[in-house]
Amino acid sequence: xxxxxxxxxxxxxxxxxxxxxxxxxxxxxxxxxxxxxxxxxxxxxxxxxxxxxxxxxxxxxxxxxxxxxxxxxxxxxxxxxxxxxxxxxxxxxxxxxxxxxxxxxxxxxxxxxxxxxxxxxxxxxxxxxxxxxxxxxxxxxxxxxxxxxxxxxxxxxxxxxxxxxxxxxxxxxxxxxxxxxxxxxxxxxx
Amino acid sequence: xxxxxxxxxxxxxxxxxxxxxxxxxxxxxxxxxxxxxxxxxxxxxxxxxxxxxxxxxxxxxxxxxxxxxxxxxxxxxxxxxxxxxxxxxxxxxxxxxxxxxxxxxxxxxxxxxxxxxxxxxxxxxxxxxxxxxxxxxxxxxxxxxxxxxxxxxxxxxxxxxxxxxxxxxxxxxxxxxxxxxxxxxxxxxxxxxxxxxxxxxxxxxxxxxxxxxxxxxxxxxxxxxxxxxxxxxxxxxxxxxxxxxxxxxxxxxxxxxxxxxxxxxxxxxxxxxxxxxxxxxxxxxxxxxxxxxxxxxxxxxxxxxxxxxxxxxxxxxxxxxxxxxxxxxxxxxxxxxxxxxxxxxxxxxxxxxxxxxxxxxxxxxxxxxxxxxxxxxxxxxxxxxxxxxxxxxxxxxxxxxxxxxxxxxxxxxxxxxxxxxxxxxxxxxxxxxxxxxxxxxxxxxxxxxxxxxxxxxxxxxxxxxxxxxxxxxxxxxxxxxxxxxxxxxxxxxxxxxxxxxxxxxxxxxxxxxxxxxxxxxxxxxxxxxxxxxxxxxxxxxxxxxxxxxxxxxxxxxxxxxxxxxxxxxxxxxxx
Numbered sequence: 001x002x003x004x005x006x007x008x009x010x011x012x013x014x015x016x017x018x019x020x021x022x023x024x025x026x027x028x029x030x031x032x033x034x035x036x037x038x039x040x041x042x043x044x045x046x047x048x049x050x051x052x053x054x055x056x057x058x059x060x061x062x063x064x065x066x067x068x069x070x071x072x073x074x075x076x077x078x079x080x081x082x083x084x085x086x087x088x089x090x091x092x093x094x095x096x097x098x099x100x101x102x103x104x105x106x107x108x109x110x111x112x113x114x115x116x117x118x119x120x121x122x123x124x125x126x127x128x129x130x131x132x133x134x135x136x137x138x139x140x141x142x143x144x145x146x147x148x149x150x151x152x153x154x155x156x157x158x159x160x161x162x163x164x165x166x167x168x169x170x171x172x173x174x175x176x177x178x179x180x181x182x183x184x185x186x187x188x189x190x
Numbered sequence: 191x192x193x194x195x196x197x198x199x200x201x202x203x204x205x206x207x208x209x210x211x212x213x214x215x216x217x218x219x220x221x222x223x224x225x226x227x228x229x230x231x232x233x234x235x236x237x238x239x240x241x242x243x244x245x246x247x248x249x250x251x252x253x254x255x256x257x258x259x260x261x262x263x264x265x266x267x268x269x270x271x272x273x274x275x276x277x278x279x280x281x282x283x284x285x286x287x288x289x290x291x292x293x294x295x296x297x298x299x300x301x302x303x304x305x306x307x308x309x310x311x312x313x314x315x316x317x318x319x320x321x322x323x324x325x326x327x328x329x330x331x332x333x334x335x336x337x338x339x340x341x342x343x344x345x346x347x348x349x350x351x352x353x354x355x356x357x358x359x360x361x362x363x364x365x366x367x368x369x370x371x372x373x374x375x376x377x378x379x380x381x382x383x384x385x386x387x388x389x390x391x392x393x394x395x396x397x398x399x400x401x402x403x404x405x406x407x408x409x410x411x412x413x414x415x416x417x418x419x420x421x422x423x424x425x426x427x428x429x430x431x432x433x434x435x436x437x438x439x440x441x442x443x444x445x446x447x448x449x450x451x452x453x454x455x456x457x458x459x460x461x462x463x464x465x466x467x468x469x470x471x472x473x474x475x476x477x478x479x480x481x482x483x484x485x486x487x488x489x490x491x492x493x494x495x496x497x498x499x500x501x502x503x504x505x506x507x508x509x510x511x512x513x514x515x516x517x518x519x520x521x522x523x524x525x526x527x528x529x530x531x532x533x534x535x536x537x538x539x540x541x542x543x544x545x546x547x548x549x550x551x552x553x554x555x556x557x558x559x560x561x562x563x564x565x566x567x568x569x570x571x572x573x574x575x576x577x578x579x580x581x582x583x584x585x586x587x588x589x590x591x592x593x594x595x596x597x598x599x600x601x602x603x604x605x606x607x608x609x610x611x612x613x614x615x616x617x618x619x620x621x622x623x624x625x626x627x628x629x630x631x632x633x634x635x636x637x638x639x640x641x642x643x644x645x646x647x648x649x650x651x652x653x654x655x656x657x658x659x660x661x662x663x664x665x666x667x668x669x670x671x672x673x674x675x676x677x678x679x680x681x682x683x684x685x686x687x688x689x690x691x692x693x694x695x696x697x698x699x700x701x702x703x704x705x706x707x708x709x710x711x712x713x714x715x716x717x718x719x720x721x722x723x724x725x726x727x728x729x730x731x732x733x734x735x736x737x738x739x740x741x742x743x744x745x746x747x748x749x750x751x752x753x754x755x756x757x758x759x760x761x762x763x764x765x
Contacts, residue, residue: 012525024194024356034194035322036356039298040219040634045553046731047525060432062322062355062425065500067511082520085513102523106734107561107726110521123514142745 003056005064006153009083010075011100012049018171019073019146020051026167027055030159037062048079048102071156073149075132076100081116084125093125094152096132096145128152135186141176144183151187161188195359197352200323201290202227203359204330208286209366210234210260212252214245216604217633218264219299220353221292225262226636229645233364238636238645241571241604242267246274246289253287254378256369258334262290265306266570270605275343276313277380280388282341285369286334292348295469296496299632301551301570303494305470310345310447314392316399317345317447318408321427323357329444332408338367340395340402347446349469351425351496400448408444411457412436419461421454421474425497426467432499433507449477458483465490465506469497527556529732530701530708530748532627535672536596537564538728538752539679543686545594548581550574550606552598553631553700561729565596572597572605575622579609582618590619591686597622600630600638603653607662613691614663621685621692624655625672628699635703659693666692673698675755701748709749710765714740719761725753 006023008016017038024036032055039049052064066085074080074095087093097117104110113119117129130152136144147168154164164184172180195203201224205213213236215225229236239245245261252259263271268291275289291309294300310317318333320326326348333344376384403409416437422430423443430440441457443449458464458478466475466487475487490505491497503509527534537557540547541564549555549565550573558565567577578595585593597606602624613620630636637643642652659667666688668681678696685692699706711732721738732746733753740753740761754762 011523028192028194028358033358034356036194037351038196038354038356040222040354045525045528045556045632046523048523059357060428061499062351062357062428063498065498065511067500067513078520078523081516081518082523085515087514089512089514101734102521103526103560103729103731104521104524106731107729108723108735109560110519113518113520116518119516119518123516125514 001056003054003059005069005088006053006071006073007064007069007083007086008051008053008073009079010049011079012045012047014075015143015146016049016051016075019150020053022150022167022171023053025171026159026163027053029163029167032056033059035059035062048082050083071153073153075145075149077116078102078112080127081113081120084120084123087125091126092128092156093120094128094149095130096149097129098131098133130187130190132187135190136183139183139186140179141183144180147172147180147183148187151184152190154184155188192358192360194356195323196223196227196356197320197323197326197348197354198223199227200326200359201330201346201348203361204327205260205288206231206234207327207362207364208331208334209258209364210288210334211257211366212249212259213237213261214239214248214252215262216240216242216245216267217630217636218267218292219633220294220350221262221264221267221290221348222633222636223353224290225645228260236645238638240639242271243273246271249287250274250278253283253285254371256285256371258286258367260288260290263292264300265291265293265304266300266302267291268306268309270571272309272313275309275315278343279313279315279392280380280385281378283337283343284371285367286337287343288330288333288337288346289343290346290348292350292353293470294350296350298350301568303470305473306345306347307446307473308471310347311473314396315343315345315447316340316445317347318444319347319424319446320352320444321424321442322352323355324359325444326352327359327361329408340399342395347424349424396448400451403445403448403450404453406445409450409453410442410444412440412442414439417462418465419457419463420465420467421457421478422467423474424469426469429497429499429502430467433502443474446474449474451481454478454483455481467491467497467502524559525556526559526729526731527553528701529730529746530750532672532696532698532701533557533625534562534728534730535675535750535752536623536625536678536696537562538756539675539682540564540594540596541727542679543592543682545592545682545686546589548574548578548593548595550595550597550601552601552625554596554598554625557596559729561727571601572609575602575606575609576612578620578622579613579616579618582620594621594623594686596625598631599624599626599628599640599655600636602655603639607658610659610662610693617691619689619691621694623694623696626655626695626697629703631700631702635700655695664691664693666690667695668692669695669697671698672696673750673752675752701750709751711742711744711747711749712751712754712762713765714742715761715763718759720759722758725757725762728752728756
């Protein structure tokens with residue numbers, strides 16, 4: 001099978017590492033070769049952060065390049081737009097509609113672009129946009145945004161739900177499991 | 191059982207399985223997790239040393255005592271530890287000694303892009319270079335074997351993409367070989383007479399290691415269908431396989447110092463076109479050229495930044511993947527000081543007093559970023575303190591009343607103390623500000639000698655910064671709370687005006703530390719806010735202007751109160 005690619009993008013501190021850990025566990029459990037590449041250090045301080053998840057029969061490079069991502073999972077709308085060039089033709093962006101102003105916007109040196117979802121769709125991109133914060137709140141914790149997004153992503157995968165639940169149980173601490181299962185279901189079924 | 195493992199964690203697993211018993215390191219991205227992960231094995235003694243030189247020397251002592259030892263650092267850390275390294279090459283080891291150095295091509299979190307292979311060549315020590323997590327584990331174990339077989343320290347060279355990528359590994363069992371210490375002055379006392387007798391041994395060792403490299407299993411050829419041959423190593427190997435698959439022949443080098451000769455000549459003779467694919471400097475390429483080979487390398491591929499599969503496809507095959515771009519400008523999102531960061535109030539005060547700020551390495555380097563734009567120089571660990579002395583001496587009295595050095599607590603312990611000794615000794619009227627946030631922040635919260643806790647979080651010795659500075663001869667040592675802008679301003683003005691060197695300790699724990707209790711978010715009184723934007727000058731990610739009024743992001747604000755103190759209209763209120 002051809003190597004598949006998911007990019008997880010967001011703002012440093014939003015919890016993308018847990019999402020990649022869960023995907024890695026899931027895909028390894030499905031028998032694939034898997035590579036996950038993360039960024040640590042300075043860019044984690046509120047900067048734009050990227051995690052790459054790749055799987056297939058044999059995966060070589062740990063990174064995903066322009067035009068290669070089958071999916072971009074974004075925790076923040078501007079970050080989804082930033083990484084559009086990495087999307088493969090026919091790929092899908094699954095994004096949270098939350099907006100977090102970067103420093104140039106806060107200081108007034110730049111504008112946060114309006115109607116980004118429409119702009120991306122107008123460029124011919126499949127965008128699956130959802131208000132993950134509200135769904136996470138509905139599930140019982142604002143921190144469950146990452147699991148809402150994975151629930152939505154699962155909708156596009158040919159992997160049985162039990163396997164997702166196995167990975168959820170293996171990765172998420174027991175006391176948060178129920179909230180996260182709820183978040184997963186809300187993301188998947190919206 | 192197969193496991194998905196971070197490269198650094200896999201290296202730590204390799205150390206564990208090889209029977210490593212002693213680790214002393216200094217944190218530095220992308221190397222930090224090797225030591226943090228190793229510390230999860232109770233069988234291994236692990237510590238953070240004040241700097242890389244101390245770490246390497248401590249680990250050398252342990253290897254001398256007969257235990258397999260390790261120290262880990264980032265590429266620039268090896269500059270600090272170069273002094274012991276170059277002479278350890280002469281003494282050799284007793285039990286195995288492995289050094290991990292993590293390069294940062296692309297400078298994700300570093301101040302330069304140096305290529306550590308130069309150190310291995312110059313120090314004449316072998317260097318192994320894994321290309322994924324499985325090799326990180328395997329090569330860490332092999333490094334100990336080579337260290338003891340060839341009587342040499344061995345460098346395990348990581349890079350960001352190997353260190354911070356997870357791939358599949360199969361962990362094994364731990365075995366612990368131990369040696370006894372025997373007095374051997376001729377081997378371990380490197381004074382001229384002895385060192386003269388050791389140098390030929392080093393050269394003979396390199397010859398033997400070169401011979402080993404010719405048939406070492408870690409240097410392997412993967413024959414392909416085409417006529418092109420590629421010599422590569424590390425993460426570049428992964429990009430080569432991704433782009434070319436089996437259509438080219440690949441000589442994959444796991445040992446990058448010393449490099450084989452016959453193996454490369456034979457490989458070159460079997461292909462029609464030879465290309466070297468290596469990140470940063472043309473080290474393998476120059477080796478090939480010195481062997482008289484015609485080879486492509488830096489004529490096609492860049493000497494700066496990291497590689498990727500697309501870069502190789504574009505530069506070597508002229509192909510590019512189709513991609514979409516949007517016709518709207520997407521604002522950049524640079525890293526920023528966190529909301530509630532104790533450094534913010536101090537930098538605001540330095541700006542207000544129009545100070546010339548010589549900076550250092552840590553989170554507070556972000557004080558150079560707009561809108562604070564306060565720091566005017568950052569070079570390397572400890573340079574702020576040493577440089578402010580020279581800047582003031584050369585200024586003939588013109589600089590000292592507006593110039594300061596800023597340095598974090600961990601960086602101060604690393605190499606700020608010696609610069610401070612120079613100020614005390616050679617008497618410049620310098621003001622040094624120690625930003626004491628009670629942790630090593632940037633690398634992800636490691637303890638250091640000022641925090642009172644060790645690597646595993648247990649109580650440990652605690653250096654008293656005030657007493658230390660006083661003991662060095664500083665009569666003016668002041669402590670301020672960076673959340674208190676008025677106090678910061680008063681003390682800064684007094685110390686800059688004084689005709690004596692001084693140290694100001696700006697003390698408040700990092701806002702991200704778990705034990706730090708925060709106040710509720712502040713509230714904006716919209717009637718009082720005039721929209722003057724003076725609060726925007728502190729670059730707090732929790733404050734923005736919406737419809738002409740300041741707005742607080744309640745999910746970010748930790749109620750530090752810096753904004754409440756600088757608003758002239760009292761628009762920010764505590765909740």
